[in-house]
Amino acid sequence: MTTDPHPKSNDEFYIGYAPKLPPGIRNFLLGLIPALVALAAVLGFWLPGVHNQYGLGALDKTQDFQGVLMAQPIPHLAVPRQGDTSGRAAYSRYLLSAFNKAAFNPQALKDLSGQWVNLKGLPVYRDQFTLLASGGATAADPPAGQSLALPEGKSLGEFTLSGEIVDSKCYLGVMKPGESATHRGCAIRCISGGVPASLRVQNTAGDLMYFALASRNGQAINNRILSKVGSPVKVTGEVMQYDDLYVLRADPEEFSL
Numbered sequence: 001m002t003t004d005p006h007p008k009s010n011d012e013f014y015i016g017y018a019p020k021l022p023p024g025i026r027n028f029l030l031g032l033i034p035a036l037v038a039l040a041a042v043l044g045f046w047l048p049g050v051h052n053q054y055g056l057g058a059l060d061k062t063q064d065f066q067g068v069l070m071a072q073p074i075p076h077l078a079v080p081r082q083g084d085t086s087g088r089a090a091y092s093r094y095l096l097s098a099f100n101k102a103a104f105n106p107q108a109l110k111d112l113s114g115q116w117v118n119l120k121g122l123p124v125y126r127d128q129f130t131l132l133a134s135g136g137a138t139a140a141d142p143p144a145g146q147s148l149a150l151p152e153g154k155s156l157g158e159f160t161l162s163g164e165i166v167d168s169k170c171y172l173g174v175m176k177p178g179e180s181a182t183h184r185g186c187a188i189r190c191i192s193g194g195v196p197a198s199l200r201v202q203n204t205a206g207d208l209m210y211f212a213l214a215s216r217n218g219q220a221i222n223n224r225i226l227s228k229v230g231s232p233v234k235v236t237g238e239v240m241q242y243d244d245l246y247v248l249r250a251d252p253e254e255f256s257l
Contacts, residue, residue: 060122060123060124060125061122062120062121062122063120063121063122063123064118064119064120065077065079065094065118065119065120065121065132066079066116066117066118066119066140067079067080067091067094067116067117067119068091068114068115068116068117068148068150069108069109069112069113069114069115069117069119069137070093070113070114070150071109071110071113072113072218073153073212073214073218073219073240073242073247073249074095074196074212074214074220074245074247075095075096075103075104075109075196076093076094076095076096076242076245077093077094077096077117077119077121077132077137078091078092078093078150078242078243079091079092079093079094080146089243089244090151090243091150091151091243091244092130092243092244093242093243093244093245094121094123094130094131094132095130095131095132095168095196095198095212095245096121096131096132096134096196097131097132097133097134097168097169097190097194097195097196098133098134098135098194099122099133099134099135100193101169101170101189101190101193101195102193102194102195103193103194103195104134104136104194105134105135105136105137107136108136108137112137112139114148115139115148116139116140116141116142116146116148117137117138117139117140118137118138118140119132119134119136119137119138120134120135121133121134122134124169124172124173124174125172125173126171126172126173127208127210128244129168129172129198129210130172131168131169131172131196133169133174150242151242151243153240153241153242153247154240154241154242155238155239155240155241156238156239156240156241156246157238157239158236158237158238158239159236159237159238159239159248160234160235160236161199161201161211161234161235161236161237161248162201162232162233162234162235163199163200163201163202163232163233163235164180164199164200164230164231164232164233165187165191165197165198165199165200165213165225165228165229165230165231165233165255166183166187166197166198166199166200166229166230167186167187167190167191167195167196167197167198167229168195168196168197168198168210168212169190169195169196170183170186170187170190170195171183171187171198171200180230181230181231183230184229184230184231187229187230188226188229188230191222191223191225191226191229192222192223192226194220194222195222196212196213196222197212197213197221197222197225197229198210198211198212198213199211199213199233199235199248209246210246211239211246211247211248212245212246212247212248213225213235213247213248213250214247214248214249215249215250215251215252216237216238216249216250216251217249218249221251221252224252225252225255228255228257231257232257233255233256233257234255234256234257235248235250235254235255235256236250236254237249237250237251237254238250
């Protein structure tokens with residue numbers, strides 16, 4: 001009796017040019033592929049809640065605002081608060097940008113700074129820090145008794161603050177994730193386009209504060225600090241308070257990584 005040196009095997013072997021998959025491999029893939037699709041769907045819903053840098057940022061609907069348009073030290077709209085403002089800021093100060101990754105309408109700032117205006121804007125907010133994305137403003141008559149002379153900024157002194165330079169638009173709620181290296185490219189494009197730059201500072205208790213950034217003489221420094229955007233930085237400068245808006249005045253050489 002002779003023995004076949006090459007016995008037949010029931011193991012299936014995939015051949016690329018074969019017209020059909022072996023039945024066992026086909027059945028395996030028919031079960032695996034739907035399972036992978038279902039897993040991807042579950043992870044798509046679950047992972048954002050586990051790893052979400054978006055925080056509490058949000059967009060609201062476009063609204064009409066009335067207030068005093070200010071070009072310095074950072075373009076913003078000062079909106080009078082209603083009711084008794086004793087012991088709190090008399091104005092809400094909203095930073096301004098265009099709807100895209102650009103500065104607020106420069107012609108409107110030139111023509112209407114210091115005047116009462118109507119402004120249609122999209123509020124973008126996070127942690128009680130708000131920016132209005134808007135295409136411009138139109139002059140309007142102020143309400144009876146409304147003064148256009150706003151409270152002057154108050155110096156709170158010199159401080160050294162550690163935090164992260166963020167843009168004041170996408171970080172607040174337009175895009176996600178909204179901080180650190182994963183958002184650096186977007187933040188650089190916003191800040192280089194003229195969107196106000198801010199320093200996000202978190203203290204040991206976890207409280208967050210935001211400081212709009214300007215030079216020592218109160219000018220924009222966006223394009224001079226791009227290399228430090230999205231990274232931990234330490235900044236020494238003068239903190240100015242304009243109602244509920246805080247501005248850190250420091251020159252680029254006072255920023256260190």
